[in-house]
Amino acid sequence: MTIDERKKLILESIIKDYVETAEPVGSRAVVRRHSLNISAATVRNEMADLEEMGYLEQPHTSAGRIPSQQGFRYFVDCMMEKENLTEEEATFLHQLLGERVEEWSTVVEGVSHFLSQITNYASFIIVPSVKVSQFRYLQIVPLREGQALVLLVTDMGLIMHRKIDIPPSIKSEDLQIIADLFNRIFQGRRLNELKRSDLQNLRDELRQRRSVIDSALDAIDGLLDNAAEDKVVISGALNILKEPEFKDLDKLKRILMLLDTEGQLRDIVPDEVSEEVNIRIGRENELEDIQEMSVVVAGYKAAGAMGKIGLIGPVRMEYGKAAGTVESVRSIIEEILRETFYK
Amino acid sequence: MTIDERKKLILESIIKDYVETAEPVGSRAVVRRHSLNISAATVRNEMADLEEMGYLEQPHTSAGRIPSQQGFRYFVDCMMEKENLTEEEATFLHQLLGERVEEWSTVVEGVSHFLSQITNYASFIIVPSVKVSQFRYLQIVPLREGQALVLLVTDMGLIMHRKIDIPPSIKSEDLQIIADLFNRIFQGRRLNELKRSDLQNLRDELRQRRSVIDSALDAIDGLLDNAAEDKVVISGALNILKEPEFKDLDKLKRILMLLDTEGQLRDIVPDEVSEEVNIRIGRENELEDIQEMSVVVAGYKAAGAMGKIGLIGPVRMEYGKAAGTVESVRSIIEEILRETFYK
DNA sequence: ATTAGCACTCGATTGAGTTGAGTGCTAACA
DNA sequence: TGTTAGCACTCAACTCAATCGAGTGCTAAT
Numbered sequence: 001m002t003i004d005e006r007k008k009l010i011l012e013s014i015i016k017d018y019v020e021t022a023e024p025v026g027s028r029a030v031v032r033r034h035s036l037n038i039s040a041a042t043v044r045n046e047m048a049d050l051e052e053m054g055y056l057e058q059p060h061t062s063a064g065r066i067p068s069q070q071g072f073r074y075f076v077d078c079m080m081e082k083e084n085l086t087e088e089e090a091t092f093l094h095q096l097l098g099e100r101v102e103e104w105s106t107v108v109e110g111v112s113h114f115l116s117q118i119t120n121y122a123s124f125i126i127v128p129s130v131k132v133s134q135f136r137y138l139q140i141v142p143l144r145e146g147q148a149l150v151l152l153v154t155d156m157g158l159i160m161h162r163k164i165d166i167p168p169s170i171k172s173e174d175l176q177i178i179a180d181l182f183n184r185i186f187q188g189r190r191l192n193e194l195k196r197s198d199l200q201n202l203r204d205e206l207r208q209r210r211s212v213i214d215s216a217l218d219a220i221d222g223l224l225d226n227a228a229e230d231k232v233v234i235s236g237a238l239n240i241l242k243e244p245e246f247k248d249l250d251k252l253k254r255i256l257m258l259l260d261t262e263g264q265l266r267d268i269v270p271d272e273v274s275e276e277v278n279i280r281i282g283r284e285n286e287l288e289d290i291q292e293m294s295v296v297v298a299g300y301k302a303a304g305a306m307g308k309i310g311l312i313g314p315v316r317m318e319y320g321k322a323a324g325t326v327e328s329v330r331s332i333i334e335e336i337l338r339e340t341f342y343k
Numbered sequence: 344m345t346i347d348e349r350k351k352l353i354l355e356s357i358i359k360d361y362v363e364t365a366e367p368v369g370s371r372a373v374v375r376r377h378s379l380n381i382s383a384a385t386v387r388n389e390m391a392d393l394e395e396m397g398y399l400e401q402p403h404t405s406a407g408r409i410p411s412q413q414g415f416r417y418f419v420d421c422m423m424e425k426e427n428l429t430e431e432e433a434t435f436l437h438q439l440l441g442e443r444v445e446e447w448s449t450v451v452e453g454v455s456h457f458l459s460q461i462t463n464y465a466s467f468i469i470v471p472s473v474k475v476s477q478f479r480y481l482q483i484v485p486l487r488e489g490q491a492l493v494l495l496v497t498d499m500g501l502i503m504h505r506k507i508d509i510p511p512s513i514k515s516e517d518l519q520i521i522a523d524l525f526n527r528i529f530q531g532r533r534l535n536e537l538k539r540s541d542l543q544n545l546r547d548e549l550r551q552r553r554s555v556i557d558s559a560l561d562a563i564d565g566l567l568d569n570a571a572e573d574k575v576v577i578s579g580a581l582n583i584l585k586e587p588e589f590k591d592l593d594k595l596k597r598i599l600m601l602l603d604t605e606g607q608l609r610d611i612v613p614d615e616v617s618e619e620v621n622i623r624i625g626r627e628n629e630l631e632d633i634q635e636m637s638v639v640v641a642g643y644k645a646a647g648a649m650g651k652i653g654l655i656g657p658v659r660m661e662y663g664k665a666a667g668t669v670e671s672v673r674s675i676i677e678e679i680l681r682e683t684f685y686k
Numbered sequence: 687a688t689t690a691g692c693a694c695t696c697g698a699t700t701g702a703g704t705t706g707a708g709t710g711c712t713a714a715c716a
Numbered sequence: 717t718g719t720t721a722g723c724a725c726t727c728a729a730c731t732c733a734a735t736c737g738a739g740t741g742c743t744a745a746t
Contacts, residue, residue, distance in 0.1 A: 026739050039689050044740070062696045062739055141482050141494060149502065151484060151492070159492065161502055238603050241596045249592070253584045260581050369708050382720050387709070405708055405727045 001053060008079065009036070010046050011055055015067045015075050019316050022244045024064030069282040069315060072294075076279050082324035089118060090328060097336045104158055108233050111309065111329065116236025119325050121313035122259055126269065127231040128305035130158060131192035131224055138182040140164075140175040140216060148175060148212075150219040154191065156303045157340070160223045164215040178209055178216065191224055232262040243314045245292070254289055259312065273299040273308055275330065277323045282315045296322045298330040302337055309333070344396060351422065352379070353389050354398055358410045358418050362659050365587045367407035412625040412658060415637075419622050425667035432461060433671060440679045447501055451576050454652065454672065459579025462668050464656035465602055469612065470574040471648035473501060474535035474567055481525040483507075483518040483559060491518060491555075493562040497534065499646045500683070503566045507558040521552055521559065534567055575605040586657045588635070597632055602655065616642040616651055618673070620666045625658045639665045641673040645680055652676070 003011075013034045017025045027043040030036070036043070047065055050056045055071035058064075067075070085093070096110050108125050115123035134155035141149045146168050152160045166175075185198055196217055237259035246252045258264045267287055270278065280295045294317050297310030309330055311322050346354075356377045360368045370386040373379070379386070390408055393399045398414035401407075410418070428436070439453050451468050458466035477498035484492045489511050495503045509518075528541055539560055580602035589595045601607045610630055613621065623638045637660050640653030652673055654665050 024739090028739080040739095041689050041691095042687085045688090048741080058740085060696060061741090062694085062737090064739065137486065139484050141484055143480065143496065149494070151494075153486065157506075159504060159506075161504070163500075163502075238596075238599055241592075241599065247592060249584075249590060253581075256581055256584065367708090371708080383708095384720050384722090385718085388719085391710080401709085403727060404710090405706090405725085407708065 001049060003050075003053065003055075003074075006038075007046055007050055009034075010043060011050055011067070011071060012075070012079055014047075014056065014065060015071065018066050019318055022316060024059055024066050026064035029064065069284075072281050072315060072317075072319070073284075076281065076319050076323075080320050080323065082277075082327060083321045084324040085118070085328035090332065093329065093332055094336075097332065104156075105231070108231065109235070111333065112233045112235040115309065115311065115325065115329055116239060119311055119313075119318075119322055120236075120239050120242065121311040121317065121322065122234065122237045122239055123311050124232065124234045124265055124269065124309070126266075126308040127233075128302055128307050129230050130154060130160070130227045131190070132305040133158065133191060133303040135186040135189050135191055135194065138179050138186070138216075140179045140212075142166075142172050142175060150216050150223075152220060152223060154303075155188075156337075160227070162219040162223055164212075164219050166212050166215065170209065170212055174209055175212070178212055181213075182216065194220065230266070232265050234259055234262070234265060240314070243316075245314055245316065251292075255293065258287075258289055268295060268312065269297055269308055269310065270295075273297055273306065275299050275301070277327050277330075279319060279323060294319075296326050298326050300330045300333050300337070307333075344392060346393075346396065346398075346417075349381075350389055350393055352377075353386060354393055354410070354414060355418070355422055357390075357399065357408060358414065361409050362661055365659060367402055367409050369407035372407065410659075412627075415624050415658060415660075415662070416627075419624065419662050419666075423663050423666065425620075425670060426664045427667040428461070428671035433675065436672065436675050437679075440675065447499075448574070451574070452578070454676065455576045455578040458652065458654065458668065458672055459582060462654055462656075462661075462665055463579075463582050463585065464654040464660070464665065465577065465580045465582055466654050467575065467577045467608055467612065467652070469609075469651040470576075471645055471650050472573050473497060473503070473570045474533070475648040476501065476534060476646040478529040478532050478534055478537065481522050481529070481559075481563075483522045483555075485509075485515050485518060493559050495563060495566060497646075498531075499680075503570070505562040505566055507555075507562050509555050509558065513552065513555055517552055518555070521555055524556075525559065537563065573609070575608050577602055577605070577608060583657070586659075588657055588659065594635075598636065601630075601632055611638060611655065612640055612651055612653065613638075616640055616649065618642050618644070620670050620673075622662060622666060637662075639669050641669050643673050643676050643680070650676075 010030060013030050013036075014025045017029060017033060027040040027047060030043050030047075031038065031040050047056060050071075051058065051065060055068055055074055056065040057068045059066065093111070093114055096114060097107055104127070108127055112123050112125045115125075135152070136155045137153040139151040139153075141151060143149050143163065146165055148164055148166050150162050150164055154160075181199075186194055199213060199217070237256060240246055240252070240255060240259075246255065258268070268285070268290055270280065275298060277296060277298045280297075282294060283291045285291055285293070285295060290312070292315060293312055294315050295310060295312050296317075296319070297308055299306040299308050301307075310326055313322065353373060356373050356379075357368045360372060360376060370383040370390060373386050373390075374381065374383050390399060393414075394401065394408060398411055398417055399408040400411045402409065436454070436457055439457060440450055447470070451470055455466050455468045458468075478495070479498045480496040482494040482496075484494060486492050486506065489508055491507055491509050491513075493505050493507055497503075524542075529537055542556060542560070580599060583589055583595070583598060583602075589598065601611070611628070611633055613623065618641060620639060620641045623640075625637060626634045628634055628636070628638060633655070635658060636655055637658050638653060638655050639660075639662070640651055642649040642651050644650075653669055656665065
């Protein structure tokens with residue numbers, strides 16, 4: 001059996017209504033709400049066909065139909081129209097991002113918050129570990145007697161710092177010399193490829209400053225350890241409280257707990273994503289606990305690695321809005337990253 | 344009517360059972376579970392008295408009794424024994440805090456997380472705005488052609504930084520001179536009392552560097568704006584999902600939303616707190632929406648201002664454990680702050 | 687191929703009946 | 717006078733049957 005235009009129209013109507021109301025849709029409702037020129041009985045026949053084909057299902061014999069996950073998949077593949085951000089929304093996001101790009105961590109939170117606000121779904125953003133970015137510049141700043149600050153700047157302009165103890169005998173010029181040494185050797189290298197051994201042979205000529213060099217290396221190690229994992233931010237997890245399908249407290253609890261834990265989110269989001277918006281509907285997800293949820297995700301390029309942003313909502317999701325929003329936000333993020341950091 | 348020893352014992356039994364089970368407690372249960380040498384009938388008489396005095400209430404005639412909020416208040420005032428952290432827990436927290444005290448923001452999150460884990464209630468920590476701490480030290484570090492980094496260090500050792508643009512003509516020594524100027528003038532002043540005018544008269548002698556001075560001042564303003572509000576961190580808000588009294592989805596929703604919003608939390612927590620553990624039971628709270636919750640809070644001294652830590656849970660709370668834990672954590676935080684920053 | 691008509695299905699709602707934990711009161715007792 | 721056994725009473729919670737109605741599937745007419 002093939003899916004002709006009329007079937008398509010009916011399927012679309014049902015999906016639209018169901019997304020809006022979360023109630024099974026009956027044949028009369030389809031005719032009435034979308035003022036088709038066919039009778040309810042005809043629609044019933046078509047609906048029976050669509051059910052047989054697997055695009056619809058019936059909660060029970062005397063109820064209307066709801067779209068199956070396969071139905072949503074068909075909708076996403078063949079009928080969905082992406083709804084991008086409006087002009088105002090895009091402008092707003094631009095401003096939000098432009099404001100304080102230096103503080104990348106707050107920007108990230110801002111973006112995630114924005115996404116969940118706009119869509120009313122839970123949103124996430126994953127920022128690749130700083131370890132994949134490059135060493136650009138190191139500086140050691142004297143703080144007070146016996147203390148200095150190691151400043152590490154990456155190619156993306158991210159600044160990390162850590163205090164170290166230094167012998168009181170060390171002078172400001174010594175620190176400069178050591179910093180220059182680091183800069184010469186590590187310039188342009190990936191942070192996760194910095195090796196202590198590269199500094200091994202040189203240290204002899206700087207014997208009396210060895211302890212400072214060691215401290216600085218320790219500090220770098222500490223900083224990288226600290227930022228070893230991809231950073232995960234989740235916003236608006238409580239949005240799922242609004243969805244009528246989760247009136248079951250136990251189910252709700254499980255999902256909320258899942259979304260509350262950064263680590264779990266890493267399992268939810270596909271490992272490999274392209275820049276294309278990718279949609280996983282219900283059981284297409286691997287993790288058992290979210291097989292009643294859909295995940296919309298896109299990758300953004302950041303310093304050679306791939307970050308991810310996306311949404312998590314019920315299978316009964318406004319896919320057009322969700323996909324369009326994620327796509328818009330992704331392209332704005334990339335734009336800002338390009339403008340700000342690679343110039 | 345006065346509350347004699349036996350009444351006290353009965354009230355305590357009922358509170359204990361009710362805290363554990365969340366079910367109304369009957370007269371038989373009191374006798375059985377606490378093996379008292381009196382009959383259920385006697386207990387019933389005493390319970391009737393306690394109800395008349397306002398310490399107990401009945402959900403309906405044929406149910407057992409539950410402690411009223413006044414009952415809990417009496418318990419907290421006259422019978423509660425604080426359960427402090429165990430040796431192991433305290434050691435663990437010490438280690439957690441000792442590890443990376445430099446990153447005060449992650450420490451804060453760690454503490455909050457710890458509190459909610461240990462107690463199974465929602466926990467919060469409020470860190471006073473950095474504005475009340477003192478200017479200790481400023482440094483301007485050249486980054487690359489036309490860019491520098493303003494580093495601001497507070498008396499608590501907190502380090503803030505922001506990038507500024509500088510004219511290419513400015514040399515490293517110039518930056519040092521400007522930084523020295525800032526240090527001389529602002530040394531020991533409170534950050535929120537730094538005034539641009541203090542630099543006004545001096546600027547003439549540094550005319551060609553005026554733009555850098557202005558940029559640096561802007562950077563400081565930006566940093567302070569950024570950290571203008573007290574920082575609020577909440578952990579374990581989802582713990583209330585476990586409490587049987589919140590099986591009503593609507594109520595649940597309202598409370599979760601409340602706890603999800605930093606701003607709202609500022610309204611929940613009392614404005615003025617002492618270092619003493621303070622307990623607000625149900626309707627003792629001002630905010631309407633949490634009059635079925637209790638708040639346990641203590642203040643900790645940090646750089647002349649008062650930070651706050653505490654717990655939010657149902658009125659049916661393990662007050663002894665909650666108060667003891669908060670008290671222990673507070674004293675450990677203060678200890679660490681003293682050791683690390685004021686030395 | 688489409689449609690009107692009608693019997694049928696089944697979740698949701700309503701209401702009556704039953705159960706059982708727990709109370710209050712009374713009278714007997716130490 | 718305080719304590720206790722006994723008993724009638726209360727009321728939420730549960731069960732079960734009756735009813736309702738939205739929506740279907742099928743059949744026969746167009």
